[in-house]
Amino acid sequence: MRIELTEEQKLVYRSVRDFAAAEVRPHAAKWDRDGTFPAAMVPKLADLGLLGLTVPAEHGGAGLDMVSAMLAVEAISWGDGAIGLTVASHNSLCTGHILLFANEDQKRRYLPKLARGDILGAWCLTEPGAGSDAASIQTRARRNGSSYVLNGSKAFVTQGSVGGVYVVMAVTDAAAGKDGISAFIVDRGAGGLRVGKKEDKLGVRASDTAEVTFEDCEVPATALIGREGEGYQQAMAILERGRIGIAAMAVGLGRAALEDSLAYAAQRQAFGKPIGQHQAIQFMLADMGTELDAAWLLVLRAAQLVDLGRPFRREASMAKLFASEAGARATNKAVQIHGGYGLIKDYAVERYYRDIKLCEIGEGTSEIQRIIISKSLIGTR
């Protein structure tokens, strides 16, 4: 494993972090308070290549390797967790699904628009009655001549109300279990696609999350991605990659919490000296720095395996599990270091503490990661 980043990778991190410092951080508290998606950010994110991170240049993307893409997700999440989730999910879920599994026609039709930010991508697997147990989804897609007709409800769809295109997992053969699930590309304008309740969340509040329902929603047969029955396996492969992105997001939020804590510990006085000179505070900072570095190394390992074309399922789950929990511990310590001010919205650590919770839940909870890792270690995967 190579620990040292290339000059190009360092440049990606630095340029996204500079952008996040100038264009994202100053507005994050207001976006959080309003709980609305800042649509004006979309062209700016696209200009920097953040909406087509690993999409090849021939399809209008930035054509980055996975390590660079994860550095970009970390840096933008350092600026704001909600924008970090927007970038991570747009790239790894909807866009990633089309990039990895769609045919050339579908790629030509959608990837340039997604990479340019003309449209945002949403990805619909979870349902009100099926989250971790994704094989039990109930949304149906019935073949009807040269089209499919979709019926069902999807929950917690990121970009659900602002998406321009949706990748939707639906059952085409109920008797075949998870091998009866297929994936479809559905345009926002498709008749019968309705955006339902927009969720009012604890954290990542400016990331758009909504219910999406399909009522006799007719799509052409050419909307099918791959072949019938491949949707579940495709979705699991997409989540494997996506988890590395959620881990990178957790590292970005954790690093923001550490930096704010270092600055606060240097200026806040207690018992005649800066609190950073009390060993209890120093030890919290030491734990935060150590765990966040360890988390980043797990992200780097998983991303390098992707770039090498090697299997990475266990490593992606390890990165997600450790980074999300280390990030949660770091943001918790950051609030502690800020004392009472840590609970006040004038200080960003209060927001990081709420935002990071998503990382322990989205794209597979910590419990699901432990199941994947233990099965792999025991040899039953």
Ligand SMILES: Cc1cc2nc3c(=O)[nH]c(=O)nc-3n(C[C@H](O)[C@H](O)[C@H](O)COP(=O)(O)OP(=O)(O)OC[C@H]3O[C@@H](n4cnc5c(N)ncnc54)[C@H](O)[C@@H]3O)c2cc1C
């Ligand atoms: C902000 C946000 C954005 C999201 N974006 C998307 C999106 O864009 N697209 C999408 O499809 N989904 C999305 N999700 C859904 C997310 O992936 C699910 O919430 C997550 O997978 C958990 O599913 P659930 O909420 O149904 O919880 P459940 O599956 O009901 O789990 C409840 C609890 O039971 C535990 N549990 C479940 N099964 C087991 C088991 N076998 N062993 C031990 N413990 C178990 C879980 O770990 C959890 O603690 C998003 C969620 C959030 C909060």
